[in-house]
Amino acid sequence: VTLVESGRGTVQAGGSLILSCHGSGFHYGSYSLAWFRQIPEKEREWVACFSTSNQRTYYSPSVKGRFAFSQDGVQTMPLFQMSDLGPEDTAMYHCAAERLRGCIGGSHPGAYNHWGRGTQVTVSS
Secondary structure (H helix, E strand, C coil): CEEEEECCEEEECCCCEEEEEEEECCCCCCCEEEEEEECCCCCCEEEEEEECCCCCEEECCCCECCEEEECCCCCCCCEEEECCCCHHHCEEEEEEEECCHHHCCCCCHHHCCEECCCEEEEEEC
C-alpha cells in the first residue's frame, strides 16, 4: 500500500484548502481511509475517517462542520475539503489506510499500518 498526500499550502484564517490522498496497492471497499494531523512535540491527532465499504464519514468534533470528504466518482479516492480554517488547524496532515470496515477503531494512530509522508498546512491569523 502506498499513500501520497498533496495539497499543501498556506492560507489566511477563514480560508480553504483541499487535500488529496493518492493511494495504490489496496482493494477499494475493504479499507478505511483517515486523516491525522500532527504538530511538533505533540501526539498525532485523528481528524476524520472515510469508509470505502459504505462511504460513511466520521469527523472529530474540532473539525466537524468545517472539513468534509467528497468524491468525484464511484470508487475514487475522496478529496478532503477544509474550510473556515484557523491557526489551530496548522499542522502536518497525514493520510492513513487500513483494513478496517466502517472506520471501526479508526480514530487511533496505532490502528493503521499504512501512512503517507504528510503534507503541511499552515494557517496565518
